[in-house]
Amino acid sequence: MDLASPDVRALINRNPLAVIPIGSTEQHGPHLPNGTDTFIAELIGQDIASKLDGLYVPFGPYGVTPIHAEHPGTISLKRSTFEALLTDIVEELTFMGVETFVFVNWHEGNIPSMDAVAYTVQKRLGINIVTAQACYVAQRIYKELGGELTHGGGIETLGVMAYDADLLRVERVTTATRPVGAEELDEMRRSKEVYGFVTNVVELANDGWYGNPHWAKLDDVSTFSEKISSEVITLVQAARRARKIAQSR
Numbered sequence: 740m741d742l743a744s745p746d747v748r749a750l751i752n753r754n755p756l757a758v759i760p761i762g763s764t765e766q767h768g769p770h771l772p773n774g775t776d777t778f779i780a781e782l783i784g785q786d787i788a789s790k791l792d793g794l795y796v797p798f799g800p801y802g803v804t805p806i807h808a809e810h811p812g813t814i815s816l817k818r819s820t821f822e823a824l825l826t827d828i829v830e831e832l833t834f835m836g837v838e839t840f841v842f843v844n845w846h847e848g849n850i851p852s853m854d855a856v857a858y859t860v861q862k863r864l865g866i867n868i869v870t871a872q873a874c875y876v877a878q879r880i881y882k883e884l885g886g887e888l889t890h891g892g893g894i895e896t897l898g899v900m901a902y903d904a905d906l907l908r909v910e911r912v913t914t915a916t917r918p919v920g921a922e923e924l925d926e927m928r929r930s931k932e933v934y935g936f937v938t939n940v941v942e943l944a945n946d947g948w949y950g951n952p953h954w955a956k957l958d959d960v961s962t963f964s965e966k967i968s969s970e971v972i973t974l975v976q977a978a979r980r981a982r983k984i985a986q987s988r
C-alpha cells in the first residue's frame with residue numbers, strides 16, 4: 740500500500756512473491772482489542788515479507804468468525820465473501836506477475852476457506868501457494884515456556900503487546916471461567932480424527948475468552964515477531980523446496 744506503482748513492478752520483477760496476512764475482527768474479552776488476530780497477522784506478515792524481500796499485501800481486517808457472532812465488535816464475513824475476496828486479490832497479483840503466495844494466518848476459523856482458495860486458484864492459475872498457520876507455530880514455540888494459544892489468553896496478549904502495548908487493558912484482566920467439559924471440547928475440536936463442531940464460543944468459555952493473559956511479559960515483546968516469522972520462513976522454504984522436488988520428478 741505504501742509503494743508507488745513502479746516500485747511494485749520493480750519488486751515483483753526482482754522477486755515474484757507476495758505475503759498476505761489474514762486475521763479476524765472479533766471480540767477478545769474485555770482486555771484485548773477486537774482486531775487482535777488481524778494486528779498479529781499483520782505484524783508477523785510484514786516481518787516475513789521484508790525478510791523474504793517479497794510484496795506485502797494487506798487483506799483487510801475481516802475473517803470468517805461466526806463462532807463469535809452476537810458479541811459486540813465481531814464482524815464476520817460469510818465464507819463465500821471471504822473466498823471471493825481472497826481469490827480476487829490473488830488473481831490480480833498473478834496478472835501483475837506474482838508467482839508465489841504466502842498466506843500468513845492467525846485465526847483458526849479461516850483455515851477451511853483459505854485452503855479451499857489455495858487449492859482452487861493454484862490449480863487454475865498455475866501459481867504456488869503456501870499457507871502458514873502462524874498461530875500454531877507460535878503455540879509450538881511458546882509451549883515450553885508455558886504459553887498457551889487460547890482465545891484472549893497468554894500468547895494473544897503477548898502478540899497485542901508486541902503490536903501496540905497501549906491496546907492491552909491490563910486492569911480489566913480477570914480470571915476466566917470455563918464450562919464443565921470445555922477442555923475436552925477444545926481437544927476434540929482440534930483433533931484430526933473424530934470431532935464435533937463448536938458453533939458458539941460460550942461452549943468453550945463463559946465470558947468468551949480464556950487463558951492467562953498475565954503469562955505475557957514485556958521482556959518477551961521485542962522477540963515475538965522475530966521468533967515466529969523466522970520459524971515460519973524456515974517452514975515456507977521447506978514447503979517450496981518439497982514442491983519443486985516433487986514437480987521435477
Ligand SMILES: [Zn+2]
Pocket residue numbers: 767775776890891895
Ligand atoms: Zn484471537
